[in-house]
Amino acid sequence: xxxxxxxxxxxxISRLSFGSWITFGNQIxxxxxxxxxxxxxxxxxxxxxxxxxxxxxxxxxxxxxxxxSKNWSRDSYIVSSKVFFGAGAKVPxxxxxxxxxxFEACNQALERLQLDYIDIYFCHxxxxxxxxxxxxxxMHQLVMAGKILYWGTSEWSAQEIMExxxxxxQNHLIGPVVEQPQYNMxxxxxxxxxxxxxxxxxxxxxxxxxxxxxxxxxxxxxxNQTDNSRLEREELDWLSQRLRTEENFNRVxxxxxxxxxxxxxxxxxxxAWCLKNPDVSxxxxxxxxxxxxxxxxxxxxxxxxLTTEVMETIEAILKNTPIRPQF
Ligand code: NDP
Numbered sequence: 001x002x003x004x005x006x007x008x009x010x011x012x013i014s015r016l017s018f019g020s021w022i023t024f025g026n027q028i029x030x031x032x033x034x035x036x037x038x039x040x041x042x043x044x045x046x047x048x049x050x051x052x053x054x055x056x057x058x059x060x061x062x063x064x065x066x067x068x069s070k071n072w073s074r075d076s077y078i079v080s081s082k083v084f085f086g087a088g089a090k091v092p093x094x095x096x097x098x099x100x101x102x103f104e105a106c107n108q109a110l111e112r113l114q115l116d117y118i119d120i121y122f123c124h125x126x127x128x129x130x131x132x133x134x135x136x137x138x139m140h141q142l143v144m145a146g147k148i149l150y151w152g153t154s155e156w157s158a159q160e161i162m163e164x165x166x167x168x169x170q171n172h173l174i175g176p177v178v179e180q181p182q183y184n185m186x187x188x189x190x191x192x193x194x195x196x197x198x199x200x201x202x203x204x205x206x207x208x209x210x211x212x213x214x215x216x217x218x219x220x221x222x223x224n225q226t227d228n229s230r231l232e233r234e235e236l237d238w239l240s241q242r243l244r245t246e247e248n249f250n251r252v253x254x255x256x257x258x259x260x261x262x263x264x265x266x267x268x269x270x271x272a273w274c275l276k277n278p279d280v281s282x283x284x285x286x287x288x289x290x291x292x293x294x295x296x297x298x299x300x301x302x303x304x305x306l307t308t309e310v311m312e313t314i315e316a317i318l319k320n321t322p323i324r325p326q327f
Contacts, residue, residue, distance in 0.1 A: 001014050001015070001016065001043060001044025001045065001046075001300075002014070002015045002300060003015070003046070004281055004282075005205075005281075006120075006150070006177065006178055006205035006207075006281050006282075007177050007178055007202075007203045007204050007205025007206075007281065008177065008202070008203025008205075009150060009177050009178075009205065011078070011119075011149075011150065012046075013046065013047050013078060013205075013207075013281055013282050014044055014045050014046045014047055014282060015275060015280075015281075015282055015283065015300065016043075016045055016271075016275075016282065016283055016285055016296070016297060016299070016300065017040075017045055017046075017047035017048070017049060017207065017282045017283070017284045017285065018036065018037070018040040018045050018047070018048055018049070018284065018285050018286075018287075018293070019048070019049035019050070019209065019284040019285070019286050020033070020048070020049065020050050020054055020059045020062070020063055020286075021049075021051070021054050021059070021209075021286060022054075022230055022233075022236075022286070022288075023036075023059075023286060023287070023288050024050075024054065024055060024058070024059040024062045024063060025054070025055035025058030025059045025061065025062045026054075026055040026058065026059070027228075027230070027233075027288055028288050030062050030065070030066075032288075032289075032290070033062050033063070033066060034066045034069075035290055036287055036290065036293050037063070037066050037067075037070075039290060039293050039294060039297070040285075040293065040297070041070075041072060041077065043297045045297070046076065046077050046078055047077070047078040047079075047080070047120075047207070047282055047284075048063060048067075048077060048078070048079050048080070049080050049180075049207065049209075049284050050063055050079065050080060050081050050082070050109075050113070051080075051081055051082035051085075051122070051124055052081060052082060052083055052084075052085065052086060052087040052105050052108070052109055052124075053082070053084075053085035053086065053087060053124065056087050056088030057087035057088060057108070057112055060081060060087075060109055060112035060113050061112045061113075063079070063113060064112055064113035064114040064115065065114070067079070067113070067114070067115070068114050074115075078119040078120060079113060079115060079118060079119050079120075080118065080119060080120040080121065080122060080207075081106075081109040081113065081118050081121060081122070082121070082122040082123070082124035082154060082180075083097065083101065083102055083105040083106065083109075083121065083122070083123060083124060084096065084097060084123060084124035084125045084127065085124055085125070086101070086105070087105070087108065087112075096127045096129065096130055097123050097126075097127035097130045097134075097135040097138075098127070098129075098130045098134060098135075098138075099134055099137070099138045102135070102138040102139065102142070103138065103142075106118070106121065106142055106147050106148065107147075110147065116146075117146060117147055117148060117149060118147065118148045118149070119148075119149050119150065120148070120149070120150045120151070120152055120178060120207075121139065121142065121148040121150070121151045121152075122151070122152045122153060122154045122178075122180055123135060123139070123151070123152070123153050123154065123156070123176075124154050124155075125154065125155050125156075126153070126155070126156045126157070126160050132160070132163050132164050132167060133167055135164070136164050136167050136168050136171075136173055136175065137173065139151040139174070139176075140168070140173040140174045143174045150177050150178065151174070151176055151177070152176050152177055152178035152179055152180060152205075152207075153176050153178075153179050153180070154179065154180035154181070154209075155180070155181060155182070156179060157194070158190075158194045158195055158197070158198055161176060161179060161195075161198060161202065161204065162198060162201075162202070164176050165198075165202050175202075177203075177204070177205060178204065178205040178206065178207060178281070179195065179204055179205075179206055179207075180206070180207045180208070180209060180284075181195075181206060181208060181209070182208070182209050182210050183206070183208035183209070183210075183211065183274060183277075183280065184208075184210055184211050184212065184213045184217060184270065184274065185213070185217060185251075185255070185270055185273060185314070185318055186213050186216075186217075186243075186248065186251075186318075186320070187210075187213070188320060188322050189322045191206065191208065191277065191279060191280070192277070192279075192322045192324075193322045193323070193324055193325070195279070196279075196324070199279050205281040206279060206280050206281050206282075207281060207282050207284055208274060208280050208282070208283055208284065209284050210286070211270060211271050211274045211283045211284070211285065212267055212270055212271065212286075212296075213243060214230050214231060214236075214239060214243065214286075215229055215230050215231065216231065216243045216244075216248065216252065217252065217255070217266065217267065217270040218265075218266055218267045218270075219252050219253075219255075219256045219266045219267075221243075221244065221249075221252075222249055222252050222253055222256070228288075229288075230288070231243065231244070251317055251318060252266070254317045255269070255270070255314070255317055258310070258313060258314070258317070262302070262305045262310065263305075264302045264305060265295065267292075267295060267296055267299070268295065268296070268298060268299045268301075268302050269299075269302060269305075269306075271283055271285070271296055271299035272299045272300065272302045272303045272305070272306055273306060273314065275299065275300055275303050276303055276306050276311070283299075285297070
């Protein structure tokens, strides 16, 4: 496993990491979750991603129980959680990035995860109804209180990240060091264009999500091998409809042929394509089955197959090269 420093921090993070969205406490049994964490940890994964909203807190409970049962030294892994959506929020005070919810959500996440501190705490979305100053102060205070070590954002705009960063800098507070955006062959603009300046200025690290577009980039939806798969889930019908377009099916067909010509599989090629981007600190993998994770964890072995020529072929298949500003 390769490790890089997360943005400008000194924190070494594995380039492949593992997350629990949809799966833990929901789609899969707890013994499978445990097996998946074992496989990831044994392969050198040191970052496990979670959030208060995943399975309304249950995902953190499952991960916490697994971590507690392991003999893994606490200083050998990084755990995240995220605040914003609440853990099954029913009333307005149970969500958002105001001081009250941030404080309470952090304490509740620590309890569910059975941890003394969270390594990286993400603001899961921007909160238009809370002044950014209040959020920055609240996250800073959690660091000072020893409840979190680093904080970051998820799906914030470059402008919002810069605002938080500038406010922190002016007031000698600890600012955000990492962003968690979606990044895969279909969704590219934020990572490849919007953030391009702040990698340099702020030294932003990225922990990217849905590298396989929720499994669509494995090709299995093209070949009808999808029993119990994510995009068959009723609550994700909106995502399924967004992904199952004629254009995407055609792209996946061609990408699959290319992967076969290269002697690899489409999931491995799609993850390797994310790893190839040096602005990606870590690719967060998701899996509902052992075999999936075992396969995905070997993706780094095929990065070298993505030569300039192959990358050009991929561009020609995707036809979504982001337009970069001219300086
Ligand atoms: P992916 O896009 O890689 O999708 C993972 C899913 O695809 C698996 O659960 C599995 O679903 C299927 N799959 C994975 N590998 C294979 C394979 N080799 N063959 C066949 N099917 C496969 O990642 P996620 O969408 O899960 O995102 C990863 C993590 O990122 C999450 O767990 C979470 O921690 C984080 N995240 C963060 C978000 C944010 O807003 N900050 C939003 C979303 C995710 P199945 O078997 O059901 O088909």
